[in-house]
Amino acid sequence: MEIAKLVKETFTKFPKLAQKASVAYPKFVKVVEVSPRDGLQNEKTWVPTETKINLINKLSDSGLRVVEATSFVSEKAIPQMKDNSEVLAGIIRKEGISYPVLVPNIKGMESALKQNVKEIAVFGAASEAFTQKNIKCSIEESLKRFEDVIAIAKRESIKVRGYVSCVMGCPYEGEIDPRLVNTVAQKLLDMGCYEISLGDTIGIGTPDKTYEMLQAVKIDRSILAAHFHNTYNRAIQNLVIALSEGISIVDSSVAGIGGCPYAKGASGNVPTEDILFLCELLGIEHGVDIPKLIEVGDYISTELKRENLARVKIADLENVQSYRNELFQ
Numbered sequence: 001m002e003i004a005k006l007v008k009e010t011f012t013k014f015p016k017l018a019q020k021a022s023v024a025y026p027k028f029v030k031v032v033e034v035s036p037r038d039g040l041q042n043e044k045t046w047v048p049t050e051t052k053i054n055l056i057n058k059l060s061d062s063g064l065r066v067v068e069a070t071s072f073v074s075e076k077a078i079p080q081m082k083d084n085s086e087v088l089a090g091i092i093r094k095e096g097i098s099y100p101v102l103v104p105n106i107k108g109m110e111s112a113l114k115q116n117v118k119e120i121a122v123f124g125a126a127s128e129a130f131t132q133k134n135i136k137c138s139i140e141e142s143l144k145r146f147e148d149v150i151a152i153a154k155r156e157s158i159k160v161r162g163y164v165s166c167v168m169g170c171p172y173e174g175e176i177d178p179r180l181v182n183t184v185a186q187k188l189l190d191m192g193c194y195e196i197s198l199g200d201t202i203g204i205g206t207p208d209k210t211y212e213m214l215q216a217v218k219i220d221r222s223i224l225a226a227h228f229h230n231t232y233n234r235a236i237q238n239l240v241i242a243l244s245e246g247i248s249i250v251d252s253s254v255a256g257i258g259g260c261p262y263a264k265g266a267s268g269n270v271p272t273e274d275i276l277f278l279c280e281l282l283g284i285e286h287g288v289d290i291p292k293l294i295e296v297g298d299y300i301s302t303e304l305k306r307e308n309l310a311r312v313k314i315a316d317l318e319n320v321q322s323y324r325n326e327l328f329q
């Protein structure tokens, strides 16, 4: 079973991680499901609004507490998200579930407000070049825009999440100084973001880099999220490090769908099914009905005519205990 194998490899390289007494893995992981936004934004073929609504409603039925629903960005930049208002108007908003939307500027905020959103996410980066490509401004200008957006959010009692992209490397600049990750993350926090999501946008991270980056980020672990793309099949191993470092919020995408249009080579996020299985292996609670979520992954893969990239199958769930025994001897 590949997830167990990846964890075992990580434990072999970092033996301390296999000793439960010396590593405090979180008791509970909050999964932030990003497939309706990050997963679909890069699809070249139009995904019908009804499919997007079905996807969100099915995800809401699986026990997830956060489902990122869409983005209020320029339709020239991201045509796939142009039905943002219809999607929000069409979904069943369940009590206790948050449906954040991405907002880059005041214009996006005004449109989002009309749909009665309760949570938004602003998205910055630790790379000047990526920020220019993605939102057409410098890091400094982006933070100024976010400040204005957040001022409105505060007035309207809307929660704001902050993203920092390129935390372990940039498709345009290459290496990224982790101190810049800390600077941007701190600024977002100071402005009023309640949670900061650290994006390995092109999946270039390694376990060592993950550790190094997290040492530079001087922010309380309880409000940091790991948003790792799985381009080189390293997201699971990087997450083992992040979890062992006290991160307890993980962004993921059912069936591993997705990719960033401004990050050439970026594949989808780490599949949610695989994250949940990782939690099972490490003895971390997650509150999600895994078989139901596997069905959702199959649903959206069929709709998109894409291979389902999740590696966990229902049958694997029966063997969790034996994998655990093997990992933690």
Ligand SMILES: CC(C)(COP(=O)([O-])OP(=O)([O-])OC[C@H]1O[C@@H](n2cnc3c(N)ncnc32)[C@H](O)[C@@H]1OP(=O)([O-])[O-])[C@@H](O)C(=O)NCCC(=O)NCCSC(=O)C[C@@](C)(O)CC(=O)[O-]
Pocket (backbone or CB within 6 Å): 038, 041, 071, 072, 073, 074, 075, 076, 077, 078, 102, 104, 105, 106, 107, 108, 109, 123, 134, 135, 136, 163, 164, 165, 166, 198, 199, 200, 201, 227, 259, 260, 261, 262
């Ligand atoms: C930020 C802008 C708008 C700047 O783009 P710009 O061209 O500088 O904006 P502008 O103010 O000059 O406006 C240009 C046009 O866009 C319109 N416009 C302007 N704003 C909006 C808006 N909010 N909603 C709808 N329309 C908008 C505006 O009205 C105008 O329309 P026109 O007069 O030409 O017809 C643009 O670059 C943009 O929308 N970028 C979004 C890119 C994006 O969504 N990227 C993917 C999300 S980030 C990501 O995936 C990474 C993440 C978060 O997952 C974490 C990780 O993995 O690292």
